[in-house]
Amino acid sequence: MNCSCTRNTHTQRSRRLGDESGAPYATLSEAELLRAAEILRAHGALDDDHRIAYIGLDEPDRREVAAGRVVPRRARVQLLDVGTGLARDISVDLTEGELVLDVPIEHDVSGQVPLLQEEHALIRDLLAVDDDWLAALRLRGITDPATVALAGLSAGRYPIEGEAGRRLARVLAHHQPTPQTMPWAHPIDGLVAYVDLGSRSVAQVVDTGVMPIPQETADYHVPGTFGPERTTQKPIVIQQPEGPSFSFEGDVLTWEKWSLRIGYDMREGLVLHGIGFKDAGRVRPIVHRASIAEMLVPYGDPGPVRFWQNYFDTGEYLLGRLVNSLELGCDCVGDITYLDVPIADARGGVKVLPNAICIHEEDAGVLWKHTEQFTGTSDVRRQRRLVVSFFVTVGNYDYGFYWYLYLDGKIEFEAKATGLVFTAAYDERTSRFASELAPGLAAPYHQHLFCARLDMAVDDGPAVIDEIDVTTVPIDDGNPHGTAIGFTATRLTSESGAVRRANASIGRTWRVSSATATNRFGRPVSYVLTPEGTPVLQAHPESVIASRARFATADLWVTEYDPEERYPAGTIVNQSVGEQGLPVFIADDASLESADLVLWHTFGLTHFPRLEDWPIMPVDTCGFVLTPHDFFDRNPTLDVPASASSCSCAHEAPGHGGDPHHMPHSHHLPVSPSSPAH
Template identity: 80%
Template structure:
């Protein structure tokens, strides 16, 4: 990795996640992952022809844990027989070395387990040896199939004859004449291969006709390709000479008044458990569990080569296993603690993903400030935040996932999208559905949609949820001049009512309130979900992708907590059947009053690529916030001290004209009669 920062300015600390403590929500340790694989072998479930498509913690029911009952430590596994194509969902009891549950995954009804990493090699072998593919390349002036980079992609579930129940992938190619050539600049369009991964055969090669292959280079990674580098940047040094303000106890992190358990899963990636805030001597729960449970990238080119391009990066590709090893001074700056993460590969062997999670503090501007003329005082406090993040690379795109905790009790999440856009050839047809980025090079319009699963626990106990809209109040006897403003609170009483759309014109938010805890003024303590209100899934409601990603058609779904409801698009996502996940979860229209509530929030970006996004895309950001509302009795940061670090206002060389720092005096005039 190329990085202009000097690592001597930074401090790195490393820890391993999965401490083996056996706490109910602790990440499976390497030892536990090995034990789970061994139990499968003992029971004949993991043989030479079987592959582990997914393995993670089979989380216990939160109500059992809250009640203090003993819960089993289990691993949940999706297993694929690569010879027969049959798949199973298995739960292994690590304490008793038994199989607690073993269910068949019906390929025709449920769908397929995620793509295996080894299947990408199979795709390259099969397509690279196919005569139809070679002939199509030759018609485009490419006589060596090995110079084509092949992208093996999830197939979706379309009414294509002969595909139902088969484990399929679709393959697009990009020309890569040399090992250092950035292939995304040279799409081979009008050509796609359909591959059956179970039978290991190329089912079909669709060739709609040769199109010119864009030739302009995108080799930004080669120094000098786009001119000399800047020489104007002066160093920025971030220093914490006394070390960070956070500490660890196993996987539990404490920072300022926050405490939480950091977890990791090869599907969801980073998971935060038991987020709480210390107030008046006790830790008050806020969120039981928080994660980004699904991520969807739907493309908008309806042509015969790309109509199927819709990717569930979490459920189909397991983005958590695609994590980057972060580098000090480049990905993370300052005093950094990295967490290494254990996962198991397809054969059950434990792999350590080094520097997978980055944890650090950063200054976040002004926390609060006031200059008061009546007292002659001026006060300011600095905000800071704890950052917990990881980065993944899913094919052409890179995504950063950032959780922020603030001194004032606010929680934020940001997704940062960068990397390279998926490219195509640009012509008269694609001009309606794509942007031209370089001569003859197109990038189809698409979206990046994330779904956060927020298992709320506001001061523990049960809760209710209200939709809050603001607006002007009507003119009446109490509002003669029409200047009054107010809000309406609409109680969401059932799961069907809990499927909601954002509305920025009324600054719509959703407030989760405890049914038993009140603040000192007698109001229910609560947290508010504040959203950006950007478009959700733009595909037509009757489209195939909308039927499989129904979760993405609303900004919010609210469900009663159920331990078996973990993923908004369902447990099995690859080639999944319609209406899985949230539509099935709310079918019983359970009550949302006085119960444990789970919020599912879809948010994201709609991307009409611009020339500035090529050859590599500057970070684009989306997210949401959880804010305390009547949760505290007063501003919880009144105990934050004034900054004591050296600053301009403490500089002693006031008379030096050559000083690099300048002192600015603030004059406060006492109030007068004519003020």
């Protein structure tokens, strides 16, 4: 990794996730992953013809755990027979050594299991000797297929003749004349290959005509390509001489008044369980489970080469297995604790990914502050936050996933998108759907849409949910001057009625309130989800991608908790049929009154690439916030001490010795002590 680091200002600690493998929600340990493969082999399910497409914790029903029942440790596995193309969904009891579930995954009913990493090598081998592909390259002046970088991509599910039932990938190409060349600058356009992964053959080569290959370099990684580096930056030093304020017990992390379990899944990546806040001597639950359960990148080029270009990075590629090993002082700065993550490979071996999760504290500005003219005091406290994050690379793009916990009980998620935009050749046709970033180089318009699954547990009981809108209050006897400010709270009572759109113009939020717990005034305690209100999926509602990604057509879905409802686009996403996942989950239209509620929140970026995004894109961000609302009886940070520094953060206001009538530069002095300034 190339980065500029002052390493002696940083501290690194490492732990391995899964050390507490006996706990109900603990990540599968290295030993458990190996045990699962051993059991599969013993039952004849894993051999030379089979591959593990996915393996993760088969999570127990939260109601069973809450009732204190002993729940089995199980692994959920998706297996692919690479000889026949048949797939199976299996649950492995790690204690009993049995397969407690073993059902076929039917292609026509659901779809295909995720792409295997070895299938990318298969694509390269097949195209390297395919006559039609090689002929198309020669028409473009390329005689050596080794100088072509191939992107083997999920195929989607389109009504194309001969494709039904086949396990497919579609392949786009970029020219890479030297190993150091950044290939994304040189798309080989007008050309796409359809590869049948099951039969190990090239099904079709689509060549719509030769287009010039853009030639301007994008080799930003080569020093001096775009001029000398700046020399103006002075060091910023972040130090915690007494170490971090958080601690671990197994996989359970505690920081300030927060506690939570850190988990990891090769599909979702980082998973947080049991998020709670200590208040009045007890830990009050807030969220039972939080993850980013799906990520969709739909492209907007409708042409014959790229009309199919839509990626479910979570369900089709298993982004959790694409995690980066983070670099101290580059990806994470300060006093850092890293978590190593065990990941199973397709044949049942296990690789431990080092430094996969980064945990640290950050100063987050002012927490609260006031200078009071009547008492002559000025107080300020600093906010800080705990950061739990990981980064993945999915082809050309890199994504950071950041969970923030704040001193005042706020929870925030932020996605960071960077890396390189996917490129094409720029011409008159693509100008409608793409930006020109270099001579002849196009970057198609596209979106990055994330879906958070938030299994709420506000004070650990059943809940209700209200949609809150700011409203204009009419002028009447109660509001004669028209100055009142109001809001409406609309109860969402059923799953079908809780498919909602955000509306920033009226400040729309969604409030999850406990059905049983109240604050000191007898009002329900609650947490509020505040969306950013950015556009959802822009593809036509009747399009194939809208059908397969129906979750992304609304900002919010709410369902009654069901342990089998894990993924918004369905369990099987690769080449999936339409209307899976959330449309199926809400088909029974379950009541949301006094229920265990799961919130599914879609948010993201709509990207019209700009010149500043090339040759590498500065981070763009999106996310959401969960904020306590009447959850605490007062500001929960009144006990936060003033910062230790050369000056006091709690002191007499300057210049008046406590006399409010001698405050300098005050233009709103009170008439009397009983008449406040504002």
